[in-house]
Amino acid sequence: MTIRILVVDDHPVVRHGLRTLLGGHPEWEIIDEAEDGLDAVAKAGRLNPDVVVLDITMPKMSGLEACRLIRKAMPKCEVLMVTQHDSPQMMREALEAGARGYVVKSNAARDLLRAVERVSQHLPFTALNGQSVDTDVGR
Amino acid sequence: MKLRLLIADDHEVVRRGLCQLLQGHDGWEICGEATDGREAVEKAAQLKPDVVILDVGMPNLNGLAATRQLTQRDPRCKVIVLTITDSDQVIREALDAGARGFVLKSDAARDLVSAVEALQRNRMFFTPRVNDMVLAGFLDKGHSGSSTEPPRLPKLTAREREVIQLLAEGKSSKEVACVLNLSTKTAETHRSNIMRKLGFHSIRDLVVYAVKNNIIQVQAPVQLHNSTEGSAA
Numbered sequence: 181m182t183i184r185i186l187v188v189d190d191h192p193v194v195r196h197g198l199r200t201l202l203g204g205h206p207e208w209e210i211i212d213e214a215e216d217g218l219d220a221v222a223k224a225g226r227l228n229p230d231v232v233v234l235d236i237t238m239p240k241m242s243g244l245e246a247c248r249l250i251r252k253a254m255p256k257c258e259v260l261m262v263t264q265h266d267s268p269q270m271m272r273e274a275l276e277a278g279a280r281g282y283v284v285k286s287n288a289a290r291d292l293l294r295a296v297e298r299v300s301q302h303l304p305f306t307a308l309n310g311q312s313v314d315t316d317v318g319r
Numbered sequence: 320m321k322l323r324l325l326i327a328d329d330h331e332v333v334r335r336g337l338c339q340l341l342q343g344h345d346g347w348e349i350c351g352e353a354t355d356g357r358e359a360v361e362k363a364a365q366l367k368p369d370v371v372i373l374d375v376g377m378p379n380l381n382g383l384a385a386t387r388q389l390t391q392r393d394p395r396c397k398v399i400v401l402t403i404t405d406s407d408q409v410i411r412e413a414l415d416a417g418a419r420g421f422v423l424k425s426d427a428a429r430d431l432v433s434a435v436e437a438l439q440r441n442r443m444f445f446t447p448r449v450n451d452m453v454l455a456g457f458l459d460k461g462h463s464g465s466s467t468e469p470p471r472l473p474k475l476t477a478r479e480r481e482v483i484q485l486l487a488e489g490k491s492s493k494e495v496a497c498v499l500n501l502s503t504k505t506a507e508t509h510r511s512n513i514m515r516k517l518g519f520h521s522i523r524d525l526v527v528y529a530v531k532n533n534i535i536q537v538q539a540p541v542q543l544h545n546s547t548e549g550s551a552a
Binding site: 190191192193194195196197198199200201262285286288289292 | 329425
């Protein structure tokens with residue numbers, strides 16, 4: 181079954197990179213991109229993705245707030261945070277906002293595919309630097 | 320013959336994005352990638368790229384210090400600096416280090432191809448803000464009496480800047496020595512010279528200096544919505 185993914189980051193070059201990393205999987209489809217939290221919430225509502233790959237630090241609306249709104253409106257849609265913040269506190273905040281997964285950008289090449297696989301099955305995936313954990317933390 | 324590009328950024332996801340952006344251009348090829356400034360300098364020596372694209376905020380050796388080393392070794396080396404900020408100081412340092420292109424990361428998808436094309440034609444490429452600053456500096460030189468220049472910082476050598484970055488990243492003198500292939504004694508001498516020149520008494524002062532002067536970059540703070548200290552998620 182095709183997994184439909186919305187990619188959200190304020191830097192187009194990062195969105196290109198995420199597309200490249202995710203694009204190799206035959207059963208995943210990048211349905212659209214968004215450049216800030218507001219855009220993400222609007223596009224998620226319109227396109228109903230299975231997974232939103234979401235940056236945290238963005239203009240207009242942060243990824244945390246966007247995550248809360250997306251999860252509230254669409255409980256079946258899973259959110260995977262992909263962020264520069266290699267911080268347990270931020271990870272906890274993201275999970276409390278409703279994210280199912282958390283990946284640090286510097287490790288995206290290592291962790292992203294596994295993380296999308298997990299969250300698309302409604303399973304958790306969290307990874308800070310030096311450790312990646314498939315865990316039930318946060319829900 | 321193809322134009323050969325070397326790309327350096329510590330985030331693989333950004334390197335993938337940059338490669339995707341540049342690979343599609345006819346007549347260009349990515350000849351190598353590097354994950355920090357030191358690796359970029361080494362790979363540039365091996366691969367002899369036509370253009371080097373360097374992120375500013377990289378570990379071990381930042382993009383500005385790497386630019387300085389590349390242009391000192393080969394003044395014809397064409398470097399484009401990629402940065403998250405176009406603050407006066409970063410611009411000044413990038414120009415001083417010999418960068419010929421200056422692109423904001425947020426605008427890379429729009430500007431990077433144009434920047435490489437400009438360098439390919441032996442021209443420079445700067446953001447409008449850099450252009451304004453260069454012009455203002457040029458005009459200021461015509462007014463010898465009105466000196467509004469900020470006070471000059473103590474002159475540090477390129478090696479001392481490298482040592483500052485490594486110390487500010489938390490490395491000990493021994494680890495600095497190991498990274499730079501020096502004796503521990505030489506690394507300690509660099510460290511005490513730096514402290515003396517800058518009038519510092521603690522590593523904390525040095526870290527603050529490194530952050531303020533963009534030798535290392537720190538993550539932008541995010542407003543946490545609702546702190547839940549002590550509670551299990």
